[in-house]
Amino acid sequence: MCTPAQLQVITRPGTEETQTVAGALKRSVSRRDLLVGSLAFSVAPALSHFSAHADAIMAFTEIAPGIFVHQGRFELQSPLNRGDMSNTSFVVGTDAVAVIDTLCSAKLGSELRAAIRAVTDKPVRYVINSHMHPDHVFGNVAFKNDDNVEFIGHHKLARGLSARADTYLAANKMMLGDDAFAGTEIVLPTRGVDDKVTIDLGGRQLTLEAQSVAHTDNDLIVSDSATGTLFLGDLLFSGHIPTLDGSLRGWLSLIDKLEHYKPTRVVPGHGPHAMQLPEAVGDEKRYWSTVATDVRRMIKEGKTMNEATKTAGQSERGHWKLFDQYHVRNVTAAFAELEWE
Structure with missing residues (x-):
């Protein structure tokens, strides 16, 4: 059982409001347990009276109404950090939830799923992968038995991930160890994005745009219509050195384009919970x-x-x-x- 010292805190920036959230709950959060904000899709948990059951839990920050981001560590993955080294996000609409990247193991994916359940009982309808690297996709397995869930990625993601499947699985198991990596398997997209796709969560739409070769050859950008938030995945590193698995020229070309975008905020694949353009891409x-x-x-x-x-x-x-x-x-x-x- 989690002790009070083990509970993590979700903080909405710019307010005094904080909420303790456990990685797994004895029961699901009902509608009356949610604090509904000025927008129908803005939800925050009121969970201080719940008992929590988990060995480890995951902290998220609500960076905008209905948008929650967990920041990974600037470390190489290891048994000690359990591979918690990249950012993951989820977006809550009035009807459904979308997850953007799922971390690097079944166990971390399960903690992500439990954190979502601590915030809302809305169903997870979409799991979106920003690209094929293991620290962003190996947690997909935690959602594969959810009803009517759709896994979405760049149209080249399935091919690229399949080609490296054995190497990725073996390498990550070696780095994390048998216990941390237990239950992990590859779950490929059920839907590929060739150009642009829009999904509706109720009260907000997410637009998914396939990119040309940059960080990889299967990068996907996600934008939220309700808050102007842009999720860049590993097209944006901050603090953590960028890593190249695609095209340096393509990446620089994309950065030039991003400098002219005007979102309200951007979420990097590695770095702070949220940043501002064009400053975010300067380094x-x-x-x-x-x-x-x-x-x-x-x-x-x-x-x-x-x-x-x-x-x-x-x-x-x-x-x-x-x-x-x-x-x-x-x-x-x-x-x-x-x-x-």
Whole structure:
């Protein structure tokens, strides 16, 4: 049983209101247990009188009415942190709930599902994956037995994830350990987005837009009509160094476009709960521009990829967490791409 010290807090920024939320509840939250805000879809839990039953629970912040975000850690996944290393969100409408990214294991996906149930009894109708990386999709399995749930991703996600399935499963099991990874399996999208799709949660619509190759070749952006919130997935890193599994040139091109977007707020895949454009993409743009400039110069000078990994982009070292873990991979990918431009 969770003790009071184990309870997490959901805070709505800009107010004094906080609520304790357990990762699993003895019973579902009924309508009379919800505090309904000025908008019909804005809900907040009143749960201080409930008993909680879970070994671990998950904290969310309500960044706008009906939009809840959990911030992952800036760490490599391990048994100690259970792989809680990326952001996950859910959006509550008057009729249904949509989840955006589900973390990296069945257990964390189950905690996410329990956190949703602590906020609302509305059904989860949509599980949206921003791209194929394990820390954003492996929690899908926690929702696969929900009635009428639809899994949605970029039309290239299923192919990409299927191709790497065995590698991803083995690597993540090794990093997390048998216990933390238990029950995890791959659940592919049941619906692919080729261009743009709109889904209705009741009182608000989410627009899902497939992107060209950038962070990966299967990035998806989600925007909420009711609050002007834009979910960028791993197209936006803040604090945590960006990682390249697609196209550096494509990513820089997309960043140029994002600088002209005018959402109310953006949610990164790794970083704070919410940020503002265009400032949010400034560090990321500087990093990739620096890597591109250095790599192009070294290619022109006849340097090898190995030489580039030792010096290109090193001026960025002090600006990012996990720089030593990912930067060499980024330079390697950038060199392979730019060598043939």
